Amino acid sequence: MSDIQQELLGQVVAAQKNNEPLALLGSGSKRFLLPSECDSGQTVDLTRHHGVVSYEPTELVITARGGTPLAEINELLNEHNQMLPFDPPMFDGKGTVAGAVAMGLAGPGRPWRGAPRDAILGIKLLDGEGRIVEFGGQVMKNVAGYDITRLMCGAMGTLGVLLEVSIRLIPKARVERTLRTGMGYDESRQLMNSMRSQSVPLTGAFWYKDQLHLRLSAASETALNKLQQRVGGEWLADNRVWQQLRDQQHEFFTPADSQSLWRISTPPAAEVPQQEQHLLDWGGAQHWIIAQGDWREPLNAIASAARGHAQPWFSTPKIASTGNEVIKQLQVNLEEVFNRNRIFNPGCCNG
């Protein structure tokens, strides 16, 4: 536990006064992947603002300081059979809770259990004016004032320092098992499409190398067995594969030096032609592709044909690349509210 709110406040006030930018850093697992100018400015180590502020299992809410490692939070929640609904990647195990919120990161359960934006209930924010402000709270429903809380999800630290976040939790499923079945890309997509409109206890579905993995979570074994009878396949001994997938430790995520890793996010039933090195996650909505050379053009074309967007992993573009001038202006205006003079992560900003 350590609380450096006052120290951070001092740093921000000084930065604003001297117009000297700050690079907000969680555990820094993203360092090498954001555009280098994102890191320009004096580094602020937010892992020192750390610790669970309150956790009441019966209320299904946790409040933690931004720099608290996800691993620490998960360990605590495990003890009470609860979990962060969006199950964010921890990568090397060091990721922080505010880092996951700031990047909008969600694990394989995303289509069924939501993203940070769906689970976040409240924040304490230190903005560019040196204001410490709180929005949302710890209750499930709250529509008082604009939804600044959700606006912070995926904002990549361009709208201020997340001092604390409150997150809604879910109980872990009483039974959770993994079914693996041999199936081609097209057939897998069809099956995932048909299951989407049916009430089945699915919380994960990914395809790789002609195998479809389904994660089933339920209150009873019977419900799981029913699905196996329908889909076929075999039960795996454990559910480790989902953690490997989430943290990119799965064998797929090892591009050679000359290759690059791409992510294409699309509507779940959108048609994306099968690629040579291809992993399809999120029940059809998230494609991971390993590409040779400069595949930017072709992958962007595939993504836009599928009404989605492509993103090179290991190098996140600026916060906005929607290309729409009106949206861009709105984002600049919002940066002006929370990040005047772009003292936070200037390279990530629009303005």
Added chain:
Amino acid sequence: MNLKLTQRQKTAELFRDILPADSILSLDEELKPYECDGMMAHNIVPLLVLLPEEIDQVSKVLRICYDNEIPVVARGAGTGLSGGAIPHEDGVILSLARFNKILEIDSENCTARVQPGVRNLAITEAAKPHGLYYAPDPSSQIACTIGGNVAENAGGVHCLKYGLTVNNILELTIVTIDGETVKVGSGALDSPGLDLLALMTGSEGMLGVIIDIVVKLLPQPTDIIVLLTPFDSIEVAGNAVADIIAAGVIPAGLEMMDNPSLVAAEDFVHAGYPTDAEAILLCELDGEAEDIAADQEVVEAVLRKAGAKEIRVAESVEERLKFWAGRKAAFPAIGRISPDYLCMDGTIPRKHLAQVLKDTHALSEHYGLRVANVFHAGDGNLHPLILYNASEPGELEKAEELGGKILETCVQYGGTITGEHGVGIEKINQMCVQFTSDELEVFHAVKAAFDNKGLLNPGKAVPTLHRCAEFGAMHVHHGQLPHPELERF
């Protein structure tokens, strides 16, 4: 009066080139239905009502308002309970009523593209042949529009498990105050840039006009059961709610009604409620039959341990719908037993349910006004209904003061003044209690980022700092009582 007439005619002229005559309402009797929304205690005659039918017309209307500095209040069905759609006396009402088409049902992606004036229930009806439905189901769902739902981030009895409006929409098309049309969000599960989709949701018509919505549809559950449990003490029922959630079950719905509201509902729709109960709890479980059975076992054990003597399971679909019909008709049912009522909307941490109900009861006695309680118990979202008679001089003011006190109590217990109905004009003073002046300043700045002239729904949702100073409220820090040592009520 004459001045107003001239102003009305001059303003109407501005829109004649872009709207057909029947899209511009300016006669007294035409304006009458738009004077108030579901809050009803306050009426204002708008300058004009405009009813465009095409996006291009909306865009031009807004541009004209922008250039001529005319306030604009967007309006769906006018069922809002916080006065969000109450007109501005010098402004136009922009009604979205004619945007009432369901444009597409995409059964593979499980989405629907709809216009803002489509009624909430109409989406579920259109999705039904595909085995799908739209989850957020406000009790007003037969009348309220999806555009209004987005603007208020509406909830309903199934939000405990399936989320609010914000969790069930994917993409919005908005028209900005200067007439630009833009899309936020996308059919994919994430999109680049800031989450403006979330910011627009619940923004009460203050940031832009919502003109097209892509909603998420869910598969209809295979099975549904509803348990009705009577309790002889409202506190015991409140504690049972917290215990169910703590036991690891998230019901599809978990609703509570106290004796006055269940009696009123029973008299109104004959739902089969036990009228001698102090409170009833309705608990819906959905999913696969086997899963439901497993959850039901847990829930029944918790209920019995909490003190339930009887647990009734709806025997048929008809009975299940009847159980819900009583809950969904609770507001109009209260409307039958009292000349007027105010509906509050505070949310609190579940663990304080019993205590806040006690405090509300004490306040009700203190003010000498009856309060009936109906609420989304699983979410901790309370709807105390304050019964009063507007024709008694001073009683509305007394009811509003009592309502304000109830909301302040919610804030003191770590809750919020509104869970789903919005601030509008109704709770604008209590915003001063919930937020600091820094926080209110942030809200004003966000508003200005979208609407630099302050023309969209002016005066609603966020109080000026000046107003807060006049109201004289003390900001209550979330969950910390100003004087914890003092006994409360």
